[in-house]
Every structure is written in C-alpha cells, then in structure tokens.
Amino acid sequence: MSKSPSTTNNPNTTSVSRVGSRRRRRFIGGLGIGAFAAAQASAAELLAPLKVEPWSTTPGAPILEHPYGVPSSFEKDVVRRAAKAWPLPGAASSMTPLADLHGSITPNGLVYERHHAGVPEIDPAQHRLAVHGLVGAPTLFTMDDILRLPSESRIHFIECSGNTGGEWNGPSGMPVQLTHGLLSCCEWTGVRLSTLLDEVNGVQGKARWILAEGSDAAAMTRSLPLDRILDRAMIVYAQNGERLRPENGYPLRLIVPGFEGNTHVKWLRRLKIVDAPLETREETSKYTNLLADGTARQFVFEMDAKSVITRPSPGHKLTTHGYYPISGLAWSGRGTIRRVEVSTDGGASWRNARMETSPRERALTRFEADWQWNGGPAAILSRATDSTGYVQPTREALVSARGLNSQYHYNAIQQWRVDANGDVRNA
Amino acid sequence: MHSLFRLGLILAISGLPLLANASHHLGTPLTEEQIAPWDIDVGPDGRGLPAGSGDVAMGAHVFASKCAACHGAAGQGLIGDALVGGRGTLASNKPKRTVGSYWPYATTLFDYIRRAMPFNAPQSLSADEVYALSAYLLNQNGIVPPGTILDKDSLPKVKMPNRDGFVPDPRPGKL
Numbered sequence: 001m002s003k004s005p006s007t008t009n010n011p012n013t014t015s016v017s018r019v020g021s022r023r024r025r026r027f028i029g030g031l032g033i034g035a036f037a038a039a040q041a042s043a044a045e046l047l048a049p050l051k052v053e054p055w056s057t058t059p060g061a062p063i064l065e066h067p068y069g070v071p072s073s074f075e076k077d078v079v080r081r082a083a084k085a086w087p088l089p090g091a092a093s094s095m096t097p098l099a100d101l102h103g104s105i106t107p108n109g110l111v112y113e114r115h116h117a118g119v120p121e122i123d124p125a126q127h128r129l130a131v132h133g134l135v136g137a138p139t140l141f142t143m144d145d146i147l148r149l150p151s152e153s154r155i156h157f158i159e160c161s162g163n164t165g166g167e168w169n170g171p172s173g174m175p176v177q178l179t180h181g182l183l184s185c186c187e188w189t190g191v192r193l194s195t196l197l198d199e200v201n202g203v204q205g206k207a208r209w210i211l212a213e214g215s216d217a218a219a220m221t222r223s224l225p226l227d228r229i230l231d232r233a234m235i236v237y238a239q240n241g242e243r244l245r246p247e248n249g250y251p252l253r254l255i256v257p258g259f260e261g262n263t264h265v266k267w268l269r270r271l272k273i274v275d276a277p278l279e280t281r282e283e284t285s286k287y288t289n290l291l292a293d294g295t296a297r298q299f300v301f302e303m304d305a306k307s308v309i310t311r312p313s314p315g316h317k318l319t320t321h322g323y324y325p326i327s328g329l330a331w332s333g334r335g336t337i338r339r340v341e342v343s344t345d346g347g348a349s350w351r352n353a354r355m356e357t358s359p360r361e362r363a364l365t366r367f368e369a370d371w372q373w374n375g376g377p378a379a380i381l382s383r384a385t386d387s388t389g390y391v392q393p394t395r396e397a398l399v400s401a402r403g404l405n406s407q408y409h410y411n412a413i414q415q416w417r418v419d420a421n422g423d424v425r426n427a
Numbered sequence: 428m429h430s431l432f433r434l435g436l437i438l439a440i441s442g443l444p445l446l447a448n449a450s451h452h453l454g455t456p457l458t459e460e461q462i463a464p465w466d467i468d469v470g471p472d473g474r475g476l477p478a479g480s481g482d483v484a485m486g487a488h489v490f491a492s493k494c495a496a497c498h499g500a501a502g503q504g505l506i507g508d509a510l511v512g513g514r515g516t517l518a519s520n521k522p523k524r525t526v527g528s529y530w531p532y533a534t535t536l537f538d539y540i541r542r543a544m545p546f547n548a549p550q551s552l553s554a555d556e557v558y559a560l561s562a563y564l565l566n567q568n569g570i571v572p573p574g575t576i577l578d579k580d581s582l583p584k585v586k587m588p589n590r591d592g593f594v595p596d597p598r599p600g601k602l
Contacts (some may be wrong), residue, residue, distance in 0.1 A: 087506035088506060088546060090546075091546070116543070117543065117549065130462055130465060131454075131457075132462055132466070134455055137456060138456065138457040138458075138462065139454035139455065139456060140454060140455045140457040140461070141453065141455075141457075142454075145454045148451070148453055149451060149453060150451075195530065198450065199451060199453060199454060200454075201450065201452050211467070211468055213465075217543070217546075217549045217550070218542070218543045219467070219542035219543060219549070219550075221468065221538075269465065270465055270466075272466075272468065274470075276470070276471075278468050278470050278471070278536060278538070279470070279471045279531065280468070280532070280535065280537055280539070281533045281535050281539035281543075284529075284530055284532065284535055284593075285508075285524065285526075285529060285535070285539075288593065290517060290522055290524070291594075293518055294475040294517035294518030294522075294592065295517075295592050295593065295594050296529075296592060296593050296594070297593070297595070297596050297597070298593040298594070298595065298596070299595065299596055299597045300598070301596070302598065302599075304598065304599075317502070334599065388599065393602055397602060398602060400602075401601065401602035402518075402602070404522075405522050
C-alpha cells in the first residue's frame with residue numbers, strides 16, 4: 001500500500017468530503033506494508049544500485065530551527081478536520097485523524113476539539129478556581145496553589161458523546177476521522193478531585209452533586225454525581241507532559257474518566273458542591289438521548305465499550321495481495337478492554353485480536369490482527385468486550401433499544417468494506 | 428473522606444499529632460461577596476435567581492434587537508437553535524427539540540441566557556432583560572399568557588410541557 005498526499009489541508013475552512021470523492025482519496029501508509037507497495041510499483045528501481053541521496057551529502061538543519069518542534073513536512077496532512085462547515089466556528093468540533101496515528105496516545109496538537117463559545121486565551125496568573133457550596137471551607141485557588149498540591153498522572157481517553165452519531169442511520173460513507181474522530185487519549189497530570197475537596201475541609205452531609213463551570217464565553221456548566229466520580233475525577237493542568245493546550249482547557253480542566261466528553265469541563269473556574277443537579281442547558285436541552293417513545297434519557301454519562309478499525313479504513317487502498325495487519329482502537333468508559341475480536345467476512349466468523357498496547361482503565365487500547373488479503377471483496381469489523389463483560393453491540397441492537405433519534409452514545413460495531421480492487425469504503 | 432481516614436490512620440499509627448484534616452493549607456478563604464459575580468447558577472427550584480422582573484412585551488423588544496439575528500424573527504431558528512414550536516413531535520421521525528417542546532425546567536432559560544447569550548456578548552444582559560426574554564419565549568411557545576411578568580418567585584412555578592419527559596439512564600444492564 002502506498003500513501004499519497006491528501007488535497008485537503010485547511011481544517012478551518014474546508015470539510016473533508018465523503019470518501020467516495022476520488023480526488024480526495026487517501027491511501028494507507030504503513031511500515032512493512034509500504035515496502036510491499038514499493039516493490040510492486042517500482043521493482044526495477046529497487047533492483048538498481050542504491051542512490052546516495054542529497055540529505056546524505058549535505059549537512060541538515062541546525063538545532064532550534066523550530067524551538068518548539070513540528071512534524072516532518074511530509075506529515076502535513078495529518079491534521080484535525082471538521083465534518084462540516086459550522087455556522088458559528090467557535091461553537092463547533094474538529095476531529096482527530098485516527099487513521100494516521102499509532103499506538104494509543106493522541107499528540108496534543110491533534111486532540112479533538114469541541115467548544116461551545118470558542119477558545120479563550122487565559123493568562124494563568126489571572127486564572128482562579130473557586131470551590132464552594134456544601135464544603136467545609138469555601139476556597140479560592142490560584143494556579144500556583146493547584147501546582148503545589150500532590151499530583152497524579154493518568155492516561156485516559158475522552159470521547160464526545162456525539163462521536164459516530166452520523167452512523168445511526170446506517171453507513172455514512174465518511175472516513176474514520178469523521179466517524180470516530182471525536183476521540184482522543186492523553187496522559188493527564190493534575191490533582192485528584194478528592195485531594196482538592198480535602199483541601200476545603202471536605203463536603204457537608206447533603207452533598208450529592210458537583211457543578212463544574214468553565215470560564216469561557218459559554219460558562220459551560222454540568223452537574224455531576226459526586227459518588228460516581230470521586231474516586232477518579234481529576235483537575236488537570238497538563239497533557240502528555242506539557243501544559244494543556246488552549247483548545248483543551250488551558251490552564252485548568254476537569255477530567256472525569258469514562259464520562260462523556262462535555263463533562264470534562266475546560267477552562268475550569270468553579271466547582272460548587274450541591275445537593276441536586278442544576279438542570280443546566282447542557283444536561284436538559286442538549287446531551288439527553290431521545291427515545292422512540294418521545295421520552296429522553298437524562299444524565300447518560302459513561303461511554304460504553306467501543307472499537308473501530310483505523311487501518312485499513314475508508315480512503316485507504318490495498319495495493320497488493322498478501323499480508324496486512326488490521327489495526328484499531330478499543331476503549332470502555334467502565335473499565336479496561338478485555339478482548340477485541342475481528343472479522344473479515346462481515347461478522348460470520350470472529351477471531352481474537354492481540355493487544356498492541358497494554359489495556360488500561362478507561363484508556364484507548366491498540367489492537368492488531370493478522371490478515372491475508374487474497375484480492376476478493378471483504379467486510380472487516382471489530383468487536384470489543386470490556387472488563388465488566390459488556391460486549392459492543394450491533395447497530396440493529398442499538399436502534400432496537402433506542403430508536404433513531406437519540407443522537408448521542410452510538411457505540412455499535414463498525415464495518416468497512418474492502419472492494420476487489422482494494423478500495424476501502426464505509427458502506 | 429476516605430483519604431482523610433487513611434491519613435488519620437497513618438498519623439495515629441506513626442504517633443504524629445493528628446491533624447484536623449488533610450489540608451495543605453493552600454488557597455484563600457472565599458466569602459459569599461467575593462464569589463457572587465461568578466455564582467450565577469440557577470436551580471430548578473429557583474435558587475440563585477436574582478431580584479428584578481420582565482414581561483413578554485419587553486422580552487419581544489430585547490429578542491428582536493439581540494436574539495433574532497441568529498434565532499429568527501419568531502424564534503424559529505436560523506444559525507442558532509429553534510426556540511419555538513415542536514410540541515407533539517418528540518415521538519415522531521422528525522422530532523423538533525425546542526424550549527417549548529423539550530426543555531423540562533423554565534429556570535434553565537434564565538440560567539443559560541444569563542451565562543451564555545447573546546453569543547457575541549454573554550453576561551451582558553440585565554436581570555430584567557433575562558426575565559423578559561424568558562417570559563417572551565415561554566409566551567411564544569404558548570406556555571404563559573401575553574400579560575405575564577416573571578421574577579424569581581414566578582419563574583420556577585412555570586410548568587413546562589415536557590417536565591415529565593425524562594427518564595434515568597438504564598445502563599449498565601440494558602442497552
């Protein structure tokens with residue numbers, strides 16, 4: 001398989017069209033895989049004596065050409081993209097290029113975005129976190145205060161509850177970046193919520209919920225059940241070893257491992273301990289899941305187990321027959337990934353994939369399965385099982401339980417079709 | 428707090444003086460006066476609603492000048508959400524989720540408009556203007572009559588048509 005440049009490289013103004021658009025077709029780039037493709041494409045060239053390339057005969061760039069390093073210019077198409085042109089670009093989302101990533105950690109510049117009123121530029125020296133309500137001692141923290149509290153670093157995924165919502169009505173035709181790209185995984189560093197609550201002399205007897213509020217122009221607000229998050233929620237200031245990126249909440253955000261993305265309130269300015277949920281707009285009008293009978297599920301927090309094949313995936317093209325690893329990501333908001341199964345015959349038969357990274361609690365796990373492609377049409381799928389025994393459902397099962405209007409929390413098994421000519425499609 | 432117990436246990440065993448809590452004595456005590464400008468959440472029982480009032484007519488005026496550009500002249504939705512209509516559509520193939528058809532609490536109107544609207548100038552409206560907009564939108568949805576004046580006592584009493592339309596999450600155990 002070979003990799004060719006994509007024609008789309010402006011996530012601000014351009015949305016990637018359906019993969020069916022051939023001029024935007026994106027080919028898979030692999031390690032061993034690429035060698036197969038090269039041998040097929042230019043055997044004569046490979047038989048010739050090796051060329052001494054110019055970069056071997058001229059010194060390269062000096063240090064500090066980029067004081068903050070940037071990817072190779074050959075990786076310029078590995079960028080976040082939006083699935084559509086949003087009417088208010090500050091109230092929008094951009095998606096992680098899952099097909100181009102390796103392992104289980106998302107680079108900071110590629111972590112998906114979802115904002116409700118744009119990205120604020122916050123001076124950390126001016127930032128404050130207020131902790132109040134039903135606590136022993138209402139307290140105002142500066143960033144210096146937060147940085148002096150005992151810290152922890154933990155790897156967790158964040159997935160928007162709207163991720164893959166375009167598949168409710170069947171195959172959307174979109175590539176994996178636009179079907180599953182509201183998903184990222186970072187090492188987060190900060191203070192446990194329980195440590196912070198100890199710091200304010202604990203919570204009072206009637207305390208049941210916690211209101212988290214951002215300092216952005218939406219003052220984004222969610223009520224969260226204290227007993228379900230206290231053992232793992234964190235107030236974080238760093239991701240993957242550096243301070244949070246502005247679009248990911250700089251200088252401070254909440255992380256609620258396993259819960260839907262919008263609860264991980266960014267630009268966190270206030271935590272109020274309360275006895276009951278505040279019924280904010282983001283937990284009534286939005287992020288509630290409408291069922292076929294007209295009622296709606298409310299406070300739907302955990303992201304259930306899910307997996308998706310990222311390579312090969314729509315837009316890739318298999319160029320030669322033979323060996324291909326099927327690689328993908330699996331995750332569960334309720335624990336670790338216990339098993340991932342892969343099918344190449346549309347779900348008629350399944351076999352276990354191997355874990356390419358060690359499964360972690362509420363984190364992305366990379367899986368891989370061997371596959372010999374004989375050139376015929378195929379339908380490749382993956383199915384995750386988590387540590388609670390929950391098995392990733394089919395679309396039919398989800399639709400049967402929830403109807404077609406619930407928008408959020410779509411986690412069905414995803415199928416990609418491989419055509420006889422090697423094209424991979426979401427169909 | 429579990430960690431408090433743990434710390435207490437460790438200190439007791441080690442023979443060190445038992446601290447009153449696990450505090451590292453960081454942060455500054457926060458008073459009600461200090462937090463007031465940020466303490467803008469409104470509960471479904473009306474807790475947090477400020478003094479002031481507004482009526483439907485004033486709300487229509489504010490809506491036309493500050494909201495209609497995004498939400499449409501009658502709240503029917505443009506680049507901003509539709510705010511009006513949709514009653515009876517929630518169980519259909521094309522559900523229309525608006526303030527009138529979907530929102531369970533009238534207090535959420537005040538909370539959300541005050542904190543986040545208008546999109547280009549959030550937190551710029553007076554309490555009177557937010558009460559007035561709430562009254563206007565509730566009237567447009569046929570929930571309150573044209574002469575309605577809303578304040579911190581009357582707003583929480585407004586019964587929303589979809590108040591009982593929400594159910595708890597049945598997971599895990601059910602899809």
